[in-house]
Amino acid sequence: MSYATDEAGFLADICANPDDDTPRLVYADWLQERDREARAEFIRVQCGIARKVAAEPKGKDPMWITGFRIGLHGEESFLNLFLGRGQKCECVNCLQKRERELLDGFNSDKLDCFVREFPDFRLVGLTTTWYRGENPLGDVRRGFVEHAMVPADVWFDHAGGMLSRNPIREVKLTTKPTAANHSRMFRERFGLGAALPLDVEFADTNEEHLKLLKGWWPKVAFTLPPEPV
Ligand SMILES: [Zn+2]
Known part of the structure; x- marks a missing residue:
């Protein structure tokens, strides 16, 4: 199968299962293996944000949510540091920061990339x-x-x-x-x-x-x- 046929197949699967993250993440792995890392990471980061936001307590006002997210960032950073896990923090705030960096990358120095990906x-x-x-x-x-x-x-x-x-x-x-x-x-x-x-x-x-x-x-x-x- 050709590159284009493979890609069309992944996209058809994603469109047929719009609520499911799995086909999106499978496509992200495929992109990663083909040097389209920014696009791959962008899909993972946005899926991560959606998953975390969906798990947040409901019915709270925006101020409460802001505080809640700062708290989680502190906790996760502390654990990473304290346990020497050396992992990147994956709280909503950090994922959103990364989302913006990736989009700025698509938009500015890699305009070709943006046009190709979107x-x-x-x-x-x-x-x-x-x-x-x-x-x-x-x-x-x-x-x-x-x-x-x-x-x-x-x-x-x-x-x-x-x-x-x-x-x-x-x-x-x-x-x-x-x-x-x-x-x-x-x-x-x-x-x-x-x-x-x-x-x-x-x-x-x-x-x-x-x-x-x-x-x-x-x-x-x-x-x-x-x-x-
Ligand atoms: Zn964080």
Whole structure:
């Protein structure tokens, strides 16, 4: 099997099991063996953050959580030092610091690396600040794009590729789809000769668009721009 076939297989497994960390971590090992260490570590670090955050006590205010995390860092650092374990601290704070370092690496001195590892973000013109929520065009969780914010045309043109590489759960369309977008999708799915159903040909309200979007991509939750009152 070729490199590309192998990789497509790993990505398909990840997309088919979006809640499971295992296929992501298996892919990370594969990347590591192929000198894509930063990408591999990024997946591990983000999976680690998600796992630790999920294990934190629920219903506490942000101040309490901050204190809790500082406490855990102190404990873990002390144990590492005291027991001479020489391990890196893997508390949420330290993992988040490493996450930012890796993303800065992708974004700055290794721009090629960023573009290679996150080809889909180029489509929506993502800049270096995207992951900090200052430019919320997309949201990378547990190493992959899970939420995207894109114009309808971009989504209709690239959804197939984006969904084959990323377990995308939510898409916020920044522009309203057009009946032409849906007609093209219909032709792609059912062939040029098929007669266009009326709901495809005359889709207009958000409700109508959402119903069609759900039909094209059943696993994705869509949000549309609000309708004029
Ligand atoms: Zn720490």
